[in-house]
Amino acid sequence: MRYQEFGTTGMQFSELSLGTWGIGGAGWGDVDEATRLDAIVAAIECGINTIDTAPAYNAGVAECYVGRAVEALGCRDKVHIITKCGNTFVDGAYVRDGRRDAIKRQCQQSLENLRTDYIDLYLVHWPDPKVPLAETITTLQSLKEEGIVRHVGVSNFTQAQMEEASQLCQLEAYQGQFSMVHPQEQALMQWCQSQRMGVMTYGSMGAGILTGAQRTLQHYADNDNRSRFYKFFTEPMFSKVMDLLGKMDVIAAQRQVPLSQIALNWVAQKDFVSNTIVGAQHRHKIQENAQAFTWTLTPEELAILDAAVAVANSL
Template sequence: MRFKELGKSGIKVSNIAIGCWAIGGDKFWGGNEEKQSIEALQAAVDNGITLIDTAPGYGSGVSEQIVGKAMKGRRDKVVLATKVGIPIGPDADGACHSDYEVIMRQVDESLERLQTDYIDIYQIHWPDFLTPVDETMAAMAKLKEQGKIRAIGVSNYDEAMLAAALDCVQIDCIQPQFSLLHTVNQPIMEFGAPQGVGVLSYGSLGSGILTGKYKEIPTFKDGDARTEMYGPLFQEPMWSKIQQLLVVLREIAEAHNVPVGQVAINWTAQHPLVSSALVGARTAAQAEQNAAAGEWDLTDAEIARINEAHTQIFGGGLLGKRAVWSGTRAKKYKRG
């Protein structure tokens, strides 16, 4: 497994991480089986992955609870990353809240679910357009001073938001969506790098389409994340373009005698601006397969070949759309 320093935090993370949205078992992923999820998390750690990324919003706390159970007796072997801001339970309103009181309350709730007395990387899950950034970052700095968290991160921010946060406190990492099929966030990665901001990227496999497992356009249930967040990938014209790219990825995979998905993971993980590429896994076999991508490297020539094919197929532009929070509070803010 490759390892990288996370920005200026002093924390070393595995270059491939396990993302835990799916194991929350909420409506986006069609349920979940706790025992299977625990086995997946433990398999990831047993195969070299040290970074586990979760959030209260993943299944209304279920994902954090499962991570806590899975890492009992293994806490010293892992870097735990979670998030703050998305209310759960009766307070859920579809928006992110990052005011001082919410952060101070939610951190203790996360610590309890994770069965730990500190969080390695604590991230603002989405922008909060109503709370002043200095209030948000004062709370995060206070948690770091108290020893409840080791590093401060933000997720789904743009450059202006990141700059405002950096004016208040050192931001150790950002979490943007970034993959072969979503490159539009590269500018914020480039913006943060000179200021010591690491990158935890999500969406490495494009919700599974970059594994090559779909032979024809699939049909998903209403509300499935692959329809809501990744819908355009499973529609024309993107579907056919992705199939063209997969031809190149398969040839490289065959040369290394590895699954196609590992090529896509390594393209992201080996990007010079990426500290760790998050990849979801619902079974131990998936976790082992994802971790195995960290045991070999794409050559410079192979990366160049993928990039050339990418340019020819997609036209050389940045793919995807910026994540924009459109919840209740954001709408209020935009109305003034």
């Protein structure tokens, strides 16, 4: 595993984080409890010291799994836990709520779910257009001043929103979607780096499409995140992604590595990326992902992939 300092926080993050949206279960298929808990244990055993979760991941279920696994291992002081606020999961729907009282309630519930008395990094999951940004951000600042959360940041914000928020609170982190099939946030993330924020990427393997496991067009249910949130699994994007996978296949064969490791290194080797979040629900997948951080792509390989990524994401 590779590690680097995360922004100005002073925390050393593993370059790979375990994402737990899938471990929460909603919209990602049915995996038994023992397997989910073992996935978290496997991540820590592989040297992953950052776990990303949120109360919106199946109404706190993912947070509860994280809390149970970390407590059982007795490693709370060795693991950086990132969770979020301002977004809840109610009756199968995601509902934004950035009100002061709501965030305070969410924070207290997250502490209970996670079986901890502090949160290492607390993010606003999504901006709430119905609530003044100042109300949301000053609530984060007050939680930091109380010591309940140690560092704060945002996810899925625009630059303008972050500039406004920064007048009220020092933002230490930005989390956004970024991958070979969704590179559109590069300029925003570069700006965040220039502001000395730590930058985390989610969707780093394109919800699994960059593993190459799916090579034929399939239909997913409306509540499946591969149809609801990620747009790579439908045309016209799907065929372009298949062409990209063909370029990745060549490098994978030469290196004798799975495509997933190529996708992860492409993200992690961007100089503006501090941390790459990847979700997995099985031990062997986490071990395979961690192996990506034992090697790096060459400049020549990166050039080939960058060109293919540009074509795949062209209109």
